[in-house]
Amino acid sequence: MHxxxxxxxxxxxxxxxxxxxIYQTGVxxxxxxxxxxxxSNTLANLDRQNIATGLGFLQKEAxxxxxxxxxxxxxxxxxxxxxxxxxxxxxxxxxIGIALTVILGTLIGVARLSGNWLVSRIAAIYIEVFQDIPxxxxxxxxxxxxxxxxxxxxxxxxxxxxxxxxxxGLVFAIPVYHPAYAGMGLALxxxxxxxxxxxxxxxxxxxxxxxxxxxxxxxxxxxxGLPVLTWWLAGAPTQMNVPVxxxxxxxxxxxxxxxxxxxxxxxxxYTAAFVAEVVRAGIQSVSRGQTEAAMAIGLxxxxxxxxxxxxxxxxxxIPPLTSQMLNLTKNSSLAVAIGYPDFVSVAGTTINQTGQAxxxxxxxxxVYLCFSLATSAFMNWYNKKMALVER
Amino acid sequence: xxxRETISVKVxxxxxxxxxxxxxxxGCGDSxxxxxxxxxxxxxxxxLATKDQPAPxxxxxxxxxxxxxxxxxxxxxxxxxxxxxxxxxxxxVWRGLDVDTARAIAAAxxxxxxxxxxxxxxxxTRFTALQSGEIDVLTRNCTQTLSRDTALGLDFAQVNYYDGxxxxxxxxxxxxxxxxxxxxxxxxxxxxxxELNVADFFRANGMQMKPVVIENTAELAKAFFxxxxxxxxxxxxxxxxxxxxxxxxxxxxILPEIIxxxxxxxAVRHGDNQWKDIVSYxxxxxxxxxxxxxxxxxxxxxxxxxxxKIKRFLGAxxxxxxALGLSENWAYNIVKQVGNYGEIFAxxxxxxxxxxxxxxxxxxxxxxxxxxAPPFK
Numbered sequence: 001m002h003x004x005x006x007x008x009x010x011x012x013x014x015x016x017x018x019x020x021x022i023y024q025t026g027v028x029x030x031x032x033x034x035x036x037x038x039x040s041n042t043l044a045n046l047d048r049q050n051i052a053t054g055l056g057f058l059q060k061e062a063x064x065x066x067x068x069x070x071x072x073x074x075x076x077x078x079x080x081x082x083x084x085x086x087x088x089x090x091x092x093x094x095x096i097g098i099a100l101t102v103i104l105g106t107l108i109g110v111a112r113l114s115g116n117w118l119v120s121r122i123a124a125i126y127i128e129v130f131q132d133i134p135x136x137x138x139x140x141x142x143x144x145x146x147x148x149x150x151x152x153x154x155x156x157x158x159x160x161x162x163x164x165x166x167x168x169g170l171v172f173a174i175p176v177y178h179p180a181y182a183g184m185g186l187a188l189x190x191x192x193x194x195x196x197x198x199x200x201x202x203x204x205x206x207x208x209x210x211x212x213x214x215x216x217x218x219x220x221x222x223x224x225g226l227p228v229l230t231w232w233l234a235g236a237p238t239q240m241n242v243p244v245x246x247x248x249x250x251x252x253x254x255x256x257x258x259x260x261x262x263x264x265x266x267x268x269x270y271t272a273a274f275v276a277e278v279v280r281a282g283i284q285s286v287s288r289g290q291t292e293a294a295m296a297i298g299l300x301x302x303x304x305x306x307x308x309x310x311x312x313x314x315x316x317x318i319p320p321l322t323s324q325m326l327n328l329t330k331n332s333s334l335a336v337a338i339g340y341p342d343f344v345s346v347a348g349t350t351i352n353q354t355g356q357a358x359x360x361x362x363x364x365x366x367v368y369l370c371f372s373l374a375t376s377a378f379m380n381w382y383n384k385k386m387a388l389v390e391r
Numbered sequence: 392x393x394x395r396e397t398i399s400v401k402v403x404x405x406x407x408x409x410x411x412x413x414x415x416x417x418g419c420g421d422s423x424x425x426x427x428x429x430x431x432x433x434x435x436x437x438x439l440a441t442k443d444q445p446a447p448x449x450x451x452x453x454x455x456x457x458x459x460x461x462x463x464x465x466x467x468x469x470x471x472x473x474x475x476x477x478x479x480x481x482x483x484v485w486r487g488l489d490v491d492t493a494r495a496i497a498a499a500x501x502x503x504x505x506x507x508x509x510x511x512x513x514x515x516t517r518f519t520a521l522q523s524g525e526i527d528v529l530t531r532n533c534t535q536t537l538s539r540d541t542a543l544g545l546d547f548a549q550v551n552y553y554d555g556x557x558x559x560x561x562x563x564x565x566x567x568x569x570x571x572x573x574x575x576x577x578x579x580x581x582x583x584x585x586e587l588n589v590a591d592f593f594r595a596n597g598m599q600m601k602p603v604v605i606e607n608t609a610e611l612a613k614a615f616f617x618x619x620x621x622x623x624x625x626x627x628x629x630x631x632x633x634x635x636x637x638x639x640x641x642x643x644x645i646l647p648e649i650i651x652x653x654x655x656x657x658a659v660r661h662g663d664n665q666w667k668d669i670v671s672y673x674x675x676x677x678x679x680x681x682x683x684x685x686x687x688x689x690x691x692x693x694x695x696x697x698x699x700k701i702k703r704f705l706g707a708x709x710x711x712x713x714a715l716g717l718s719e720n721w722a723y724n725i726v727k728q729v730g731n732y733g734e735i736f737a738x739x740x741x742x743x744x745x746x747x748x749x750x751x752x753x754x755x756x757x758x759x760x761x762x763x764a765p766p767f768k
Contacts, residue, residue: 051522052542064586065593065602075590140610147619167618168576247574248564248621249601258619259603339605339614348515349586349604355543357519 042358057354058083064349066341068257079350086346087367093263093342094329094371100268101328102321105275112280123276130273136334139266143338146258153249162242164250169257171243171250180234184227191226195219259340263332271328275321282317283309314386322379326372333368343367455659455666456500456716459527464506467493468526471511472608474632475740475748476532476552485509488739489530492551492657495729496528496673499721504728513606514580518543521658528670529658532626534584539658546663547656548670551677552628553752553761555649556588559615559630560622562644569648573598578611578620580604580629588651589624612636622646626653628740628748635745669715676722679704679764680731682755687730690723704767711767722767732762 012018046053062082065075069085070092111123130138147167151157156166162173175181202213231237243253286309294304335342344364351360459465469477469489477487485507494504510526521529522544532554533539535547558569566572569592579586579602586604593600603620605611612633615623623633627645634640657674659667680686683701685693694705702708705723712719729735733755740748754760 046544051544063590065590065600067602067604075594144613144617147614147617152618248572249574249576251574336606337610339603339611341604345604345606348606352515353587355518355539 046358052354052356053359055359057350057356057359060354062350062353064353066346067339068255068260068341079354082346083343083350083363086341086343089341089346090329090332090335090343090367090371093260093267093332093335093340097264097267097271097328097332098325100264101271101275101324104268104272105324106279108272108276109279109283112276113283127273127276130269131277133270135266135270135331136337138270139262139334139338142266143258143262146262150258153245156245156250162240162253164243164245166250167258168249169255169261171253171255173240173242173252174254175237176239176241178234178237178239180231180237183230183234187226187230188223191223194222194226198222257340259335259338262338263335263340263342267328267331270331271324274324274327278317278320278324279313281320282313285316286312311386315383318379318383318386322376322383325375325379329371329375330368455527455663456669459500463501464508465493465497465500465528466508466510466526467496468512468517468520468529468531469493469509470531471509473532473629474635475628475744475746476632477509477511477530486739488552488735489532489657491729491735491739492530492674492677493528495677495725496657496670498724498728499669499673499676499715499717502718502720502724504724518545518658521545521660524660527659527666532628532655533658534626534653535656535658536584544661545658546661546667547658548667549672549674549678550654550656550761551674552655554626554628554653554655555752556585556624556651556653557627557630557649558622558624558646559634559643560646561618562642564621566622566646569646569650570596570598572600572622574600575621576601576603576619578603578605578615578623580606580608580611580625584651584653585625592650608633626655628746631740631746631748635747665716669717672715673725675764676704676725676767677729677732677735678755678762679767680722680726681733681762682757682764685726685731686734687727690726694723700767 043053058080059078061075062077062079063075064082066073066082066085068089070088071081071085073081073085108123108126111119112127114120114123150165150167153164153166153168156164156168156171158164164171198218199215202215206212241252243250243255245251290308290312291304294308299307332342333344336345336348339345347360347364351357354360467490469485469487471477471479473487475487477485477489480486490507490509493507493509497507498504500506510520512520512526512529512531517529517531517533518539520526529545530551532552534554535550539545540547558572560566572593577589577600579589586602589600589602603614605614608629611623614620615633616637623630625633627649630645634643634645637643657670659670680690683693683698683704685701685705690705693701694707696702696705696707699708703711705726706712706719706721709719712721715721718724730738736750736753737743740746742749750758750760752761754762756763
């Protein structure tokens with residue numbers, strides 16, 4: 001009776017695969033037509049209103065100064081270089097911010113789980129307070145704190161020789177450049193590679209013989225020792241660039257501005273509260289039985305954390321941690337409110353001076369998209385590395 | 392098959408989301424105007440084809456006036472946070488020299504100075520607001536420059552205030568001239584020619600500076616008063632306004648150097664010459680009224696004057712209104728409802744106000760200033 005072949009011909013339009021292709025093509029076409037219409041319409045309107053378009057302005061002289069810059073910059077440089085300074089400033093504050101946030105967030109997350117009542121309460125209060133206050137408000141608070149609480153440069157606090165603290169920022173002496181420092185950097189790099197190799201060797205040795213190797217002290221000795229040795233061999237240069245009060249401000253040395261400090265502090269304290277919760281959730285996701293089992297086979301507390309709990313907790317921690325990192329990077333654009341020259345601030349000035357808002361805003365979107373994609377890509381790679389390996 | 396379907400649903404969802412995102416992004420501002428603009432483009436193209444006109448114009452002559460008449464009010468872009476120029480008072484009533492300029496235009500167009508709605512704009516958003524048609528006229532202490540006049544697609548009407556950039560500095564620093572500012576930290580409000588001028592000034596004099604650029608005027612002033620910067624730079628009129636809100640205004644001085652020319656003028660979209668004429672002549676009417684000694688107090692009496700100049704000006708002898716496309720008593724309405732330029736200046740920024748600004752460059756040309764109106768005939 002039912003002897004029809006199993007691959008009965010489905011009408012073309014009723015085949016789900018064909019349908020989905022048709023729908024998707026339709027939607028794509030609609031998006032394409034719409035974007036074409038909007039873009040051509042915008043270009044026509046801009047042209048009609050005699051508004052310049054294109055990225056030609058990037059090669060023109062910027063003619064404005066930027067408060068702080070990791071690379072040499074003056075008003076005589078181009079807009080492209082000014083924007084590059086903005087990108088670098090954003091990168092610096094995001095990078096340092098993320099590093100500090102992860103450290104502080106982990107500490108508070110662990111403290112939150114502490115058996116000590118006082119410690120866990122303090123961590124809980126910290127998390128609640130900093131999570132619940134808008135980050136912009138926190139930035140204003142820290143910025144106002146820096147410029148209101150600290151004295152002017154002429155009455156600067158001088159806790160150590162060569163270190164000055166005022167409402168212009170923290171200024172301290174740095175070594176004058178000497179070829180030895182390049183050598184030290186190289187030595188540090190070599191030390192790092194050596195440490196990696198050593199770790200791998202120690203691991204293999206333990207697998208083979210069951211004997212552990214004191215990796216940490218040896219690593220520290222290699223990482224710290226090699227650069228110091230290089231420095232000594234290169235003639236031990238000690239000349240310092242000491243800041244001196246000249247006119248209105250300190251000249252020389254390295255200056256960490258109140259804007260940068262306020263932005264960094266605000267972002268780190270705010271994001272760390274979220275990271276702490278992420279870390280706590282991750283640790284709690286590992287069942288208590290695992291710890292007990294690890295204790296039963298005689299692992300030390302440090303080993304339990306490193307070998308049993310963290311590898312499992314990290315799988316839960318990393319994805320939400322990534323989104324917190326992205327949040328910190330994006331929130332760094334609030335810098336405009338407290339005068340730190342980040343990318344948005346520099347791009348804003350550029351937009352105003354050139355009048356090319358569409359190009360400027362597009363640049364801002366592209367730069368933040370790149371930051372976010374790069375962060376996600378790295379974290380996804382790390383997540384994969386940390387994912388449970390089934391053997 | 393099942394798996395493929397879920398994937399395609401996901402793809403569909405992503406595509407739809409990006410679609411809405413794109414629509415949302417491009418749509419904000421003038422979503423409803425797309426079709427209207429398209430119509431205008433078609434119309435313009437037709438004109439171009441028939442008349443072979445060289446440059447396309449942003450707004451066709453008369454279009455702004457018609458649009459304003461249809462909606463029944465003028466949408467004016469103002470500062471919103473600058474005492475003496477554009478800021479609501481404690482009762483929420485807009486006050487200031489720029490606000491009064493916008494009111495004068497409304498009086499000319501509608502015979503009612505109150506038919507203005509205000510859009511507070513930051514230095515960054517002001518031009519975009521005008522370009523996109525969100526506002527009809529920009530009266531927001533805005534400096535006329537060549538690049539703004541050309542590359543931004545704007546047209547500047549008659550200047551309503553001649554300003555210049557200066558420095559505000561605490562007295563206790565003992566600085567007497569801006570040339571002594573080498574190495575100073577300078578508080579700057581962003582998104583203005585201010586950043587460019589101050590960089591030019593320091594470069595020209597071979598001096599170093601460290602700018603501190605804060606978006607919000609109030610926040611910038613707070614940082615300056617707390618000593619974050621050695622000096623604050625902005626247009627002299629703004630400096631007077633900022634100094635007026637200091638806890639002790641007497642502790643601060645404005646240095647004698649004025650490092651830039653800042654003719655502040657109302658701006659309109661490029662191409663609508665009739666609307667630009669109306670805006671320009673509204674400002675000139677304020678100046679001309681002061682020249683002829685007509686004030687809001689005596690304007691009714693002046694209407695019966697036998698002086699032909701005054702008769703033409705106030706519309707007793709018709710002609711001017713028709714030429715501009717306005718009612719004949721447009722200038723009368725301006726003076727009656729808003730006053731002449733001297734009255735506006737004295738009321739908003741003059742020596743008896745907290746700003747205490749002298750007339751200086753803004754005096755009539757007959758008193759050594761630059762305020763000069765063309766003949767109204």
